[in-house]
Amino acid sequence: MGDNREIVVIGCGAAGGTAAQFARKTDRKASITIFEKTMYPQYSKCGLPYAISGEIPKFEELIEFPREWFEKQGINIFLETRVERIDVKKHLVVGRQGGTVIEKTYDSLVIATGARPYIPPIQNVYQNGRLLYGVHVLRTIEDARQIFFEIKNDEKATIVGAGMIGLEVADCLYKKGMKVTIVEALPTVLANSLDSDMSDMVLQMIGKYVTLFMNHIITGVYGRNGKINKVFIKNKETGEEKEIDTDILVIAAGIKPEISLAKKIGCRIGETGGIIVDKRCETTIRDVYAAGDCTEYIDFVTKKPAQVGLGSIAVRQGIAAGINAAGGNYEMPDGILQTRTSRFFEIEIAAVGPTEKSLQKNLMVSGKFKGSSLPKYLPGGEPIIIKTLIHGETGRILSAQAVGSNAAQRINTFACAIYNEMKVEKLRKLETAYAPTIAPTLDAITLACDAAYIKLKHHKKSSS
Amino acid sequence: MGDNREIVVIGCGAAGGTAAQFARKTDRKASITIFEKTMYPQYSKCGLPYAISGEIPKFEELIEFPREWFEKQGINIFLETRVERIDVKKHLVVGRQGGTVIEKTYDSLVIATGARPYIPPIQNVYQNGRLLYGVHVLRTIEDARQIFFEIKNDEKATIVGAGMIGLEVADCLYKKGMKVTIVEALPTVLANSLDSDMSDMVLQMIGKYVTLFMNHIITGVYGRNGKINKVFIKNKETGEEKEIDTDILVIAAGIKPEISLAKKIGCRIGETGGIIVDKRCETTIRDVYAAGDCTEYIDFVTKKPAQVGLGSIAVRQGIAAGINAAGGNYEMPDGILQTRTSRFFEIEIAAVGPTEKSLQKNLMVSGKFKGSSLPKYLPGGEPIIIKTLIHGETGRILSAQAVGSNAAQRINTFACAIYNEMKVEKLRKLETAYAPTIAPTLDAITLACDAAYIKLKHHKKSSS
Numbered sequence: 001m002g003d004n005r006e007i008v009v010i011g012c013g014a015a016g017g018t019a020a021q022f023a024r025k026t027d028r029k030a031s032i033t034i035f036e037k038t039m040y041p042q043y044s045k046c047g048l049p050y051a052i053s054g055e056i057p058k059f060e061e062l063i064e065f066p067r068e069w070f071e072k073q074g075i076n077i078f079l080e081t082r083v084e085r086i087d088v089k090k091h092l093v094v095g096r097q098g099g100t101v102i103e104k105t106y107d108s109l110v111i112a113t114g115a116r117p118y119i120p121p122i123q124n125v126y127q128n129g130r131l132l133y134g135v136h137v138l139r140t141i142e143d144a145r146q147i148f149f150e151i152k153n154d155e156k157a158t159i160v161g162a163g164m165i166g167l168e169v170a171d172c173l174y175k176k177g178m179k180v181t182i183v184e185a186l187p188t189v190l191a192n193s194l195d196s197d198m199s200d201m202v203l204q205m206i207g208k209y210v211t212l213f214m215n216h217i218i219t220g221v222y223g224r225n226g227k228i229n230k231v232f233i234k235n236k237e238t239g240e241e242k243e244i245d246t247d248i249l250v251i252a253a254g255i256k257p258e259i260s261l262a263k264k265i266g267c268r269i270g271e272t273g274g275i276i277v278d279k280r281c282e283t284t285i286r287d288v289y290a291a292g293d294c295t296e297y298i299d300f301v302t303k304k305p306a307q308v309g310l311g312s313i314a315v316r317q318g319i320a321a322g323i324n325a326a327g328g329n330y331e332m333p334d335g336i337l338q339t340r341t342s343r344f345f346e347i348e349i350a351a352v353g354p355t356e357k358s359l360q361k362n363l364m365v366s367g368k369f370k371g372s373s374l375p376k377y378l379p380g381g382e383p384i385i386i387k388t389l390i391h392g393e394t395g396r397i398l399s400a401q402a403v404g405s406n407a408a409q410r411i412n413t414f415a416c417a418i419y420n421e422m423k424v425e426k427l428r429k430l431e432t433a434y435a436p437t438i439a440p441t442l443d444a445i446t447l448a449c450d451a452a453y454i455k456l457k458h459h460k461k462s463s464s
Numbered sequence: 465m466g467d468n469r470e471i472v473v474i475g476c477g478a479a480g481g482t483a484a485q486f487a488r489k490t491d492r493k494a495s496i497t498i499f500e501k502t503m504y505p506q507y508s509k510c511g512l513p514y515a516i517s518g519e520i521p522k523f524e525e526l527i528e529f530p531r532e533w534f535e536k537q538g539i540n541i542f543l544e545t546r547v548e549r550i551d552v553k554k555h556l557v558v559g560r561q562g563g564t565v566i567e568k569t570y571d572s573l574v575i576a577t578g579a580r581p582y583i584p585p586i587q588n589v590y591q592n593g594r595l596l597y598g599v600h601v602l603r604t605i606e607d608a609r610q611i612f613f614e615i616k617n618d619e620k621a622t623i624v625g626a627g628m629i630g631l632e633v634a635d636c637l638y639k640k641g642m643k644v645t646i647v648e649a650l651p652t653v654l655a656n657s658l659d660s661d662m663s664d665m666v667l668q669m670i671g672k673y674v675t676l677f678m679n680h681i682i683t684g685v686y687g688r689n690g691k692i693n694k695v696f697i698k699n700k701e702t703g704e705e706k707e708i709d710t711d712i713l714v715i716a717a718g719i720k721p722e723i724s725l726a727k728k729i730g731c732r733i734g735e736t737g738g739i740i741v742d743k744r745c746e747t748t749i750r751d752v753y754a755a756g757d758c759t760e761y762i763d764f765v766t767k768k769p770a771q772v773g774l775g776s777i778a779v780r781q782g783i784a785a786g787i788n789a790a791g792g793n794y795e796m797p798d799g800i801l802q803t804r805t806s807r808f809f810e811i812e813i814a815a816v817g818p819t820e821k822s823l824q825k826n827l828m829v830s831g832k833f834k835g836s837s838l839p840k841y842l843p844g845g846e847p848i849i850i851k852t853l854i855h856g857e858t859g860r861i862l863s864a865q866a867v868g869s870n871a872a873q874r875i876n877t878f879a880c881a882i883y884n885e886m887k888v889e890k891l892r893k894l895e896t897a898y899a900p901t902i903a904p905t906l907d908a909i910t911l912a913c914d915a916a917y918i919k920l921k922h923h924k925k926s927s928s
Contacts, residue, residue, distance in 0.1 A: 014905065047841055047900045061841045164899075312898035315905040333893050341897035350897050377511055377525045408897035409873030412909065413880050419894055420884040429797050430883055433805035433814050433872040434776035435628075436511045441478065441779040445876065 005030040007325050008093045008106040010083050010261065014311050015292025016112030017042030017065055018318025019325065023110075024073050026326035033076040033104050035083050035095045040141055041067050046311050048144040049165075052151075053172035059141055059148075078102060088265045088285060108287050108325035111262050111275065112318065115139075115255035115293035115309065120160070120185075122251075123220030123232075132221060134228030135249045138169060147250065154247035155179055158231050160218050162189035164342040164349075166252035170210050171344035173250075180210040181244055183233050185217045193340055193351045197368075198387055198401045206345050213242070221249060255309055257294045270296040272307040279331040281321035289325050291317035300335030301353050301398050301418065310340055339415045341408035350411035353399025353418055356389065363392050365459045367424070367452025373405035375440045386410060386448035388424070392459045395423040400448070413445055424453050469494040471789050472557045472570040474547050474725065478775050479756025480576030481506030481529055482782025483789065487574075488537050490790035497540040497568050499547050499559045504605055505531050510775050512608040513629075516615075517636035523605055523612075542566060550729045552749060572751050572789035575726050575739065576782065579603075579719035579757035579773065584624070584649075587684030587696075596685060598692030599713045602633060611714065618711035619643060622695050624682050626653035628806040630716035634674050635808035637714075644674040645708055647697050649681045657804055657815045661832075662851055662865045670809050677706070685713060719773055721758045734760040736771040743795040745785035753789050755781035764799030765817050765862050765882065774804055803879045805872035814875035817863025817882055820853065827856050829923045831888070831916025837869035839904045850874060850912035852888070856923045859887040864912070877909055888917050 007023050009016045012034050020034050042065040050056045070077040081097040086109065093109065095102040117137035119125065125135055136147050151157070157173045159166050162184035170180045188199045189206070203212065215236045222230040228249050234241045257274040259267075268284040270276045274296030281289045292314035299306040308314065313336050323330040341350035356364070366389050374381030384404035391398055400414035417427045428449035434441045442450075471487050473480045476498045484498050506529040514520045534541040545561040550573065557573065559566040581601035583589065589599055600611050615621070621637045623630050626648035634644045652663045653670070667676065679700045686694040692713050698705045721738040723731075732748040734740045738760030745753045756778035763770040772778065777800050787794040805814035820828070830853050838845030848868035855862055864878035881891045892913035898905045906914075 044839060044841055044900060046898070047839065050842060050900060055843065056841055057843075064839070064841065310898070312895055312905050316893070316895065333890075333895075337895045339895040339897045341899045341902050343899060343901045348902065350902075352895075352897070375508060375511065375528075377508055377520055377528065378514060379519065379521075406870060406873045408899070408902045409870045409877070412877045412894070412896050412907070413873070415896065416877050416880040416884070416886075416891070416894055419890075420880070420886065422880075422884065426797075426883075427880070429780070430876070430880055431776055431780065431797075431801045431803040431816075432876050432879065433803045433816070434510070434774070435805045435807060435872070436508060436514060437807045438805050438812065438814075438872045441776050443876070 005107045005327060006105055007032045007108045007110070008104050009034045009110040009112060010093065011112035011114055011292070012036035012042050012077065013045065013112060013114050013292060013314065014042065015114070015314040015318040015321070016110065018315050019110045019112060019289070019291055019322035020070065020075050021065070021073065022319045022322030023326040024075060026323045026328040030326055032074070034070065034078065035081045035093065036077065036079050037082045038140060039080050041065055041070060041077060041079065043141060045139065048138055048141070049168045049172040051144050052148050052169070053175045059145055062141060083261060086261055086265045088288070091287070108289065110321045110325050111267070111283070111288065111290040111294060112292045112321070113258040113261060113294045115257045117251060118254045118256050119251055120218070120253050122218050124223065125221050127223070127226070132223050132228055133226055134223070134247065135221060135251065137251050138165065147248065151176060151178065151248055156246045157181070157248045157250065158183060158244055158246040159250045159252060161252035161254065162212070163192060163252060163254065164190065164340070167206065167344040168342060169250050169252060170206070174209050174345070181213065181246065182210055183213045183216050183218050183231070185215070185236065187215050190349065193355070194349065194401050194403070195356045195387065198385065198403055201385065201403055202347060202349060205347055209345050255293060257296070257307065259294055262290060262294065270305045272296045272305050274307050277317070280324045281317050281332065282324065289321040291321040297332070298335040299354065300333065300337050302358055303335065306336060306338065308336065310338065312339065333419065337415050337418055339411060341411065347403065348405070348407040349403050350407040351399065351401040352411050352415040353389070355399065359389060359398060364398065365390050365392050365452060365455040367448050367450070367455055369444050369447035369451055371444060371447065373439065373444070375436050378436045384410070384444045386444045388414065388448045388452050390424045390452045390456055392456065392463070395425055395456055397422055397424055397427060410443070410445055424449050424456060428453050469571045469791060470569055471496045471572045471574070472568050473498045473574040473576060474557070475576035475578055475756070476500035476506050476541065477509065477576060477578050477756060477778065478506065479578070479778040479782040479785070480574065482779050483574045483576060483753070483755055483786035484534065484539050485529070485537070486783045486786030487790040488539060490787045490792040494790055496538070497542070498534065499542050499545045499557065501544065501546045502604060503544050505529055505534060505541060505543065507605060509603065512602055512605070513632045513636040515608050516612050516633070517639045523609055526605060547725060550725055552729050552752070555751070570751070572753065574785045574789050575747070575752065575754040575758060576756045576785070577722040577725060577758045579721045581715060582718045582720050583715055584682070584717050586682050588687065589685055591687065591690070596687050596692055597690050598687070598711065599685060599715065601715050602629065611712070615640060615642065615712055620710045621645070621712045621714065622647060622708055622710040623714045623716060625716035625718070626676070627656060627716060627718070628654065628804070631670065631808040632806060633714050633716060634670070638673050638809070645677065645710065646674055647677045647680050647682050647695070649679070649700065651679045654813065657819070658813065658865050659820045659851065662849065662867055665849065665867055666811060666813060669811055673809050719757060721760070721771065723758055726754060726758065734769045736760045736769050738771050741781070744788045744793070745781050745796065746788065753785040755785040761796070762799040763818065764797065764801050766822055767799065770800060770802065772800065774802065776803065797883065801879050801882055803875060805875065811867065812869070812871040813867050814871040815863065815865040816875050816879040817853070819863065823853060823862060828862070829854050829856050829916060829919040831912050831914065831919055833908050833911035833915055835908060835911065837903065837908070839900050842900045848874070848908045850908045852878065852912045852916050854888045854916045854920055856920065856927070859889055859920055861886055861888055861891060874909055888913050888920060892917050
């Protein structure tokens with residue numbers, strides 16, 4: 001109260017926690033309050049698979065900023081507190097912690113309510129309004145902990161969804177000694193990240209470790225003694241049905257933005273289902289900001305709305321929302337690049353920008369390079385494949401995908417190029433770092449650009 | 465003769481070999497001739513240390529493009545052929561292979577004569593006009609082969625020069641089980657690549673493996689039975705002298721461009737001692753191109769001439785010289801970034817752009833980040849330190865240096881940023897690739913930029 005700015009943040013995930021942190025950095029005197037519905041302060045959702053595999057020895061280590069950290073910063077944090085109501089006129093947030101009602105007025109409000117896992121229609125998957133025992137999603141520490149304890153005596157795991165999280169979980173369960181089956185509705189893995197020519201290689205590589213049912217949907221589950229025992233799947237093309245014995249089912253079929261509070265107060269919701277925010281992360285309601293998985297933002301390349309579902313973007317939006325909520329001024333770039341990466345079964349993949357299917361085919365050329373991370377004469381090189389998509393008229397770099405050695409850091413260079421609206425003709429002349437033990441004189445980055453540049457010249461000739 | 469263009473290339477190193485290759489790609493019908501004074505066609509000079517260490521099992525494997533490869537491309541290659549004379553008026557090159565004189569006329573000439581090792585004044589280092597037995601440079605396959613065979617029974621090695629090559633050789637000899645001593649005239653290692661705050665860390669790390677005499681010059685050598693036995697060194701500050709027992713001495717004290725032919729025909733030589741070339745790699749004499757270590761070119765950031773001494777640049781200049789010599793049109797960027805990297809004693813270092821000492825101190829701020837390659841909660845992260853230098857008025861990124869995990873690929877992103885004349889305010893908002901097993905939500909790239917950005921704001925305040 002009094003003279004100091006009052007800031008309320010709903011949700012203490014990557015976006016909310018970061019927003020509170022940067023609000024504090026911006027305004028040392030502001031009253032800052034976080035409402036978080038779970039019992040956990042800011043922790044890494046992306047780290048959950050590695051707590052299941054045991055690579056992270058304790059679940060508590062996932063907590064990046066504990067309650068005490070926020071308190072030390074003079075940030076009030078209410079855990080296990082669900083926000084019941086926001087009164088925009090009164091600038092008031094009403095939360096409930098068990099039997100206690102907590103009311104906080106705000107000058108600025110940050111909504112960082114995240115997302116919830118999408119559960120496709122599966123017969124018998126719910127029992128008494130809850131997921132059948134043995135059926136899981138992986139979104140919270142609780143989810144991970146349940147999986148961790150449940151699989152102790154289990155042998156067979158089934159995963160729905162061959163996106164990045166599905167494959168990361170598959171790898172972790174495989175490392176725990178389980179027999180893993182993946183069911184994917186699309187014909188390709190990682191469809192949001194890689195084009196089929198790139199993902200087909202990944203498919204072949206992971207096929208050594210797990211059983212894959214591509215083009216299959218899961219139609220139902222069967223429980224024995226109240227615990228999952230079988231899943232039923234169906235080939236989308238042939239209609240053929242199969243049943244798979246399983247001890248556990250993990251559903252990794254994407255997320256839905258958690259927008260109910262925002263919707264109630266009239267924040268505009270976009271076509272992807274996320275809260276619409278501007279460059280400052282402000283919603284369509286004044287003084288109300290939003291950040292993270294509950295939002296959508298413009299894609300840098302396509303200029304179309306994109307669902308925000310990456311921790312890297314959530315943190316950056318949290319920075320923006322926090323600074324602006326505290327009276328500062330921080331603008332996000334003109335769109336999100338969606339730089340993304342993952343590692344599973346010793347394979348590193350990364351991508352930035354839209355995949356082919358989001359781009360107009362006739363306006364686009366691609367270049368691909370497949371080779372070694374090291375010069376040919378030096379043993380020990382690892383495979384690296386890079387593909388880049390180029391605008392067929394302007395030569396502008398639109399996106400890039402990589403599988404193999406240092407894929408993520410190589411994709412960061414492409415991210416920087418796309419962010420600068422660079423043309424392939426320029427990027428291919430970039431002086432990349434060379435040393436025999438590190439990279440060839442012309443890095444895979446350069447050679448993928450060269451391949452694209454040559455195709456671009458032909459494309460221009462044939463279309464002129 | 466006849467209707468086809470005639471191209472002559474002098475030198476078949478990275479620049480010359482690449483020039484011939486790209487000349488052929490540009491003009492399928494041209495007559496292309498290479499004169500190479502050694503018996504080897506294009507091989508990797510940078511790979512030589514790893515042939516000594518045995519990581520590359522055979523010296524021949526360093527040859528990237530053998531004689532047959534060039535012949536298959538319809539390129540005439542004369543090995544062990546020294547060019548004696550160039551007649552610019554007659555467009556004629558005269559070479560000598562043993563007793564045979566070979567004359568070739570040219571429409572375009574590419575000079576790619578490389579560089580020779582610089583040998584500082586050292587008493588008794590020459591014997592009968594040659595280096596004393598046991599004293600070596602490392603520039604050719606012959607040099608490497610001699611070292612390889614000579615050290616079979618040797619125990620103690622001394623290296624002059626703690627630049628990238630000096631340290632790479634030190635590592636290789638250490639791996640062969642030798643006791644290695646490094647003598648460096650400057651107070652820091654890697655002075656051309658890293659600022660002292662960065663290189664001091666490297667100094668400490670390598671101090672575990674080798675004995676270092678910093679700030680020492682080598683004044684003389686002592687030979688016993690015609691073979692080196694001792695080196696004499698002197699502390700530059702105190703004048704104190706020492707002698708070091710050694711079985712071998714490797715001099716890695718930099719290079720001098722090999723420009724005698726170019727000078728004779730009147731090519732303009734620049735202040736760094738290299739042949740001056742333009743964006744098309746043409747010298748000041750028409751139809752005469754030059755590429756690689758024999759040239760100098762403008763530094764992208766300082767706009768001052770810089771000696772070209774990196775394989776990555778040599779190859780890129782070779783591309784330009786070859787295409788242009790064959791009638792194509794290829795322009796180099798407006799300067800060289802000097803992106804560079806090296807690995808020794810399990811340390812990866814990389815840098816791009818000028819070090820502090822080449823920049824005006826009052827116009828510059830720096831930002832540094834030291835942390836882990838992975839999020840804190842995930843074990844197995846490796847140290848990474850990144851420093852970036854920023855123009856204090858414009859905020860433009862001038863250079864970056866990295867030591868540790870994936871230093872080279874991280875520096876490539878900075879190279880791309882510098883190449884786009886990006887400001888730190890923009891680069892710090894780059895969406896970097898994040899996954900717990902690969903990199904934190906805010907990569908070291910971002911955090912170094914953040915540190916610089918904060919200092920930039922203070923700098924502007926204090927100077928306004």
